[in-house]
Amino acid sequence: MTTKQPILEIDDVVKHFDISGGLLDRLTFKGGKPALKTETVKAVNNVTLSINKGETLSVVGESGCGKSTLARVVMGLYPPNSGRIVYNGNRIDNLSHGKMLPYRKKMQMIFQDPYASLNPRKTVRQTLEEPLRFHNPKMSNTAIMDKIRKVMDQVGVDPGWIRRFPHEFSGGQRQRISIARGLILDPEFIVADEPVSALDVSIQAQILNLLMDAREEYNLTYLFITHDLSVVQHISTRVAVMYLGTLCEVADANSLFENPRHPYTKALLSAIPRVGETAAKHIKLKGEVPTPVNLPTGCVFHGRCVNANDRCRVETPILTDLEDGTHVACHAVEEKRAIA
Amino acid sequence: MSHLLEVQDLEVKFALRFGELTAIDGVSFTLDKGEKLGIVGESGAGKSVTGFAIIKLISKPGYISAGRILFNGEDISLYSSTKIRSVRGDRISMIFQDPMMTLNPVFTIGTQMVETLKAHRDITKKDAEKIALEKLRKVYISSPEARLKQYPHELSGGMRQRIIIAISLLTDPAVIIADEPTTALDVTIQAEIMDLLQELCQSGEMGLILITHDLGVVSQVTEKIAVMYAGKIIESGSTDSVVNNPLHPYTKGLIKSIPGGVVKPGQRLEQIPGMMPNLTAIPDGCSFNPRCLIKDKICETEEPPLRELNEGRSVACHMIQG
Numbered sequence: 231m232t233t234k235q236p237i238l239e240i241d242d243v244v245k246h247f248d249i250s251g252g253l254l255d256r257l258t259f260k261g262g263k264p265a266l267k268t269e270t271v272k273a274v275n276n277v278t279l280s281i282n283k284g285e286t287l288s289v290v291g292e293s294g295c296g297k298s299t300l301a302r303v304v305m306g307l308y309p310p311n312s313g314r315i316v317y318n319g320n321r322i323d324n325l326s327h328g329k330m331l332p333y334r335k336k337m338q339m340i341f342q343d344p345y346a347s348l349n350p351r352k353t354v355r356q357t358l359e360e361p362l363r364f365h366n367p368k369m370s371n372t373a374i375m376d377k378i379r380k381v382m383d384q385v386g387v388d389p390g391w392i393r394r395f396p397h398e399f400s401g402g403q404r405q406r407i408s409i410a411r412g413l414i415l416d417p418e419f420i421v422a423d424e425p426v427s428a429l430d431v432s433i434q435a436q437i438l439n440l441l442m443d444a445r446e447e448y449n450l451t452y453l454f455i456t457h458d459l460s461v462v463q464h465i466s467t468r469v470a471v472m473y474l475g476t477l478c479e480v481a482d483a484n485s486l487f488e489n490p491r492h493p494y495t496k497a498l499l500s501a502i503p504r505v506g507e508t509a510a511k512h513i514k515l516k517g518e519v520p521t522p523v524n525l526p527t528g529c530v531f532h533g534r535c536v537n538a539n540d541r542c543r544v545e546t547p548i549l550t551d552l553e554d555g556t557h558v559a560c561h562a563v564e565e566k567r568a569i570a
Numbered sequence: 571m572s573h574l575l576e577v578q579d580l581e582v583k584f585a586l587r588f589g590e591l592t593a594i595d596g597v598s599f600t601l602d603k604g605e606k607l608g609i610v611g612e613s614g615a616g617k618s619v620t621g622f623a624i625i626k627l628i629s630k631p632g633y634i635s636a637g638r639i640l641f642n643g644e645d646i647s648l649y650s651s652t653k654i655r656s657v658r659g660d661r662i663s664m665i666f667q668d669p670m671m672t673l674n675p676v677f678t679i680g681t682q683m684v685e686t687l688k689a690h691r692d693i694t695k696k697d698a699e700k701i702a703l704e705k706l707r708k709v710y711i712s713s714p715e716a717r718l719k720q721y722p723h724e725l726s727g728g729m730r731q732r733i734i735i736a737i738s739l740l741t742d743p744a745v746i747i748a749d750e751p752t753t754a755l756d757v758t759i760q761a762e763i764m765d766l767l768q769e770l771c772q773s774g775e776m777g778l779i780l781i782t783h784d785l786g787v788v789s790q791v792t793e794k795i796a797v798m799y800a801g802k803i804i805e806s807g808s809t810d811s812v813v814n815n816p817l818h819p820y821t822k823g824l825i826k827s828i829p830g831g832v833v834k835p836g837q838r839l840e841q842i843p844g845m846m847p848n849l850t851a852i853p854d855g856c857s858f859n860p861r862c863l864i865k866d867k868i869c870e871t872e873e874p875p876l877r878e879l880n881e882g883r884s885v886a887c888h889m890i891q892g
Contacts, residue, residue: 292756400845430612430783430846435827435839442838457756460786460830464839483835501761503786505828506813512761518726 236280236316237419237451238304243313245274245296245303249523272522273299275475275530276313278549281419286445286452288462288483290498291472294519300472301421301455305339306330317419335365338412342424344404348396354382354407355392358414365415377414384447385410385440402433406440413444423455438465459502463487471495474530475522477549481556491558493535493568529561537562572643573600574777575624575662575745580637582616582623591849593619593632595801598876601745604774608788608809609781611798612824614846617781620798621747624779625658626651642744660690663738667750669730673722679733680718683740690741705736709766728759735766746770749781764791785828789813794882797821800847800857803876807883817885820858856888864889 249269250256256266273296281287289297302308304315306322315323322333341347348357358378362369369377379389385406387399396404405425412420425441426434442465444450456462462469462483469486471479471494479492490496497513515534520526529547532538541561549557550564562568582594594616601607609617622628624639626647639647646657666672674682683702687693693701699718706714709732722730731751738746748767752760768791771778780792788795789809796806797818805818816822826833826840833839844861847853853860859869868888876886 292758402845431785431824432612432827432842433845435829435841438829439838439841442836458829459757460828464829464833464835497758501757502830503760503764503784503790504830505785505789505825512758512765514762515758518728 235283237283237318238281238453239314239316240277240279240281240300240304241314241316243274243277243300243303243315244311245299245308246270246272246311269523272475272525274303274310275525277472277475277477279470279477279480281451281453283451284449285467286454286465287468287470288454288456288466289470289472290456290459290462292457292498292519294474294522295472296475296522297455297457297472298423301339301423301453304453305337305421306334331365335415336418338415338417338420340405340408340412340420340422340425343428344401344408345396345428347408348404348411350396353393353395354387357396357407358382358411361411361415381410381414384413384444386436400433401429402436405429405433405437409437409440409444413448416448417450419451419453421453421455424457425454426461427456427458434461441465459499460504471498474519474525476530477557477559478531479556479558479560480549481558485554485556491552491556491563491568492560493537493562494531529559535562537568573640574603574605574642575601576638576640577620577624578638578640580620580623580639581635582619582628582632583635585631585633588850592852593801593849594623596637597798597801597803598637599796599803599806601777601779603744603777604771605794606768606771606778606780606792608792608795609779609798610783610785610788610795612783612846614800614849615798616801617783617798618749621664621749621779621781623647624747625662625664626654627658627664655689659686660741661743662745662747663741663743665731665734665738665746665748665751668754669727669734670722672734673730675722678719678721679725683718683737686737687740701740702736705739706733708739708770709733709736711736727755728762731755731759731763732766735763735770739770743776745777745779747779747781750783751780752787753782753784760787767791785813785825797824800852801849802857802886803884804858804886805884806876811883817879817883817890818858818887819862819864819889856886 247270249271258265258267277300289300291297303310310323314321317333355378359374362374362377382389387403387406426437429437454466466483469481469483470477473494479495490499497515500511500513517534520533526533528544529542532542547559547561549559551557578598580594580597584591584593597620609620611617623634628634634647638645641657646654680699684695684698687698687701702718703714706717711717711732752763755763764787767778770776780788782788792809795809795812796803799820805812805821816825823840823842827842829839842861847857855871856869856874859865866889874886874888876884878884
């Protein structure tokens with residue numbers, strides 16, 4: 231069930247990575263005097279987003295737009311440079327390890343590559359047992375085994391294979407085990423970072439169905455990170471489109487796909503190859519994605535946008551609410567002068 | 571009429587310690603001038619091996635055990651490893667998936683383009699550079715003169731893939747085999763590369779074989795399609811008819827399992843149970859039978875041949891009449 235009560239709020243989060251290197255790398259000369267320069271990758275810039283209980287919010291964007299960084303900041307894997315992460319009304323981004331523990335139990339993450347995210351030296355049982363024992367030290371052995379068997383059944387991995395190692399499974403089955411590991415602590419909130427990108431189409435369908443079933447069963451809330459727009463359209467209730475570390479559009483999945491507003495969203499949607507469509511009319515974007523080390527001034531998209539004018543080059547647009555619940559960060563849409 | 575490229579009953583085997591493994595089992599197809607053929611399938615279906623086999627890029631322990639590959643009427647599968655070089659990279663070029671892996675990181679784009687031309691033509695460096703510039707312009711690379719002096723790491727993924735396409739065009743090939751050319755790229759760049767490949771084929775001189783797992787890409791670019799499963803072609807025909815009216819239960823399942831296609835958002839996707847068999851343990855009879863929902867007794871014992879139903883449309887399934 232989707233309610234208007236937010237389970238997670240991302241409030242003005244900024245995440246920059248320092249890539250200046252060592253002292254000698256940073257040394258430059260300004261007007262004859264030595265100075266130290268600092269270079270940062272501006273991965274996430276002032277992102278504000280809230281996720282309501284029971285919904286599936288997808289964050290889409292192309293490689294390097296900061297969507298995975300955002301997911302990791304939400305999970306507490308990277309501390310944000312500024313801004314807050316609020317979970318059920320409690321700020322969690324500045325907690326100590328000990329105080330974070332109860333939240334770690336409620337928030338779980340599923341990673342992209344099922345080959346890299348499972349420990350090759352641990353059996354399925356060890357992989358699934360560890361989080362249970364860590365978070366519930368008093369749980370009895372029988373209770374643990376029962377729980378493991380139940381979850382394995384749920385994700386469609388035969389509990390008889392409990393002593394097997396990851397290399398004995400196919401990619402799809404490994405991803406099922408990763409999902410089982412995510413579900414075993416009965417979480418409320420799951421961050422799934424490209425969970426089906428490494429899988430074949432027929433296996434991808436199986437895993438998407440599994441994720442949707444788990445949502446019903448556990449009443450889960452998903453933050454879904456992906457670059458695959460067809461998957462987004464299928465699984466999400468709300469979509470946030472990211473470009474170069476900034477949100478350009480946040481809207482209900484239906485209205486986003488039927489009526490994209492932001493020029494970048496339009497170009498992105500027009501590029502999806504669809505089965506059965508022959509003549510493709512792609513909106514061509516000029517140029518390439520700028521580097522996040524030197525962000526463009528004003529709107530980060532202005533260099534590639536057909537609607538860009540002087541205002542776009544100077545002033546950064548902020549997400550504004552259009553009447554129907556769609557939020558768009560674009561001067562052209564706001565001024566109703568968007569042509570494409 | 572003879573075809574530009576005709577693959578007849580191609581069989582590729584790998585001699586491994588525990589015995590022989592058949593990666594490609596009796597694959598046949600044709601390609602005419604200006605035609606665009608898509609080979610679709612999931613990982614392990616044998617689509618890339620098919621592409622490699624055409625230009626004899628199968629290395630030990632693999633070998634072509636049967637079948638003929640007729641290029642302009644001549645069987646190039648019989649060519650020696652020296653003679654095949656007059657075809658491979660010259661008349662038939664190949665584009666690979668990962669543009670960073672294909673380009674040599676320690677040489678400039680110009681060096682690599684000139685080197686390719688010099689390997690195939692008796693040509694001076696100056697003339698080779700002239701041709702390189704012309705091809706770079708053809709794939710819409712901005713300021714091509716400057717690019718010749720750049721190294722691969724200085725360029726973006728989409729730009730690199732364009733350069734690889736330009737390299738493959740250097741010798742004006744008759745056929746380009748593109749193996750997952752856009753899988754490593756973002757959607758907007760994928761769209762640009764696909765538009766480019768289509769445009770290059772428009773002259774009607776060059777044939778394209780597009781190997782991909784993405785049915786969406788195939789249906790936008792190609793005219794003909796061959797669906798592979800466990801080393802065999804199980805359905806082929808015009809792209810339009812196969813995509814809109816799939817016959818084989820595997821093709822049907824594959825199309826229904828794509829999100830954003832026939833299935834409404836939020837509904838369960840149709841899933842094909844199980845997964846593709848390991849090539850060491852291909853089931854008896856039809857290789858798809860353990861996953862098939864409409865199978866009968868005959869499917870477990872007898873292998874269905876690829877039958878032609880009507881003009882250009884073939885399917886390998888016992889349960890389909892006609």
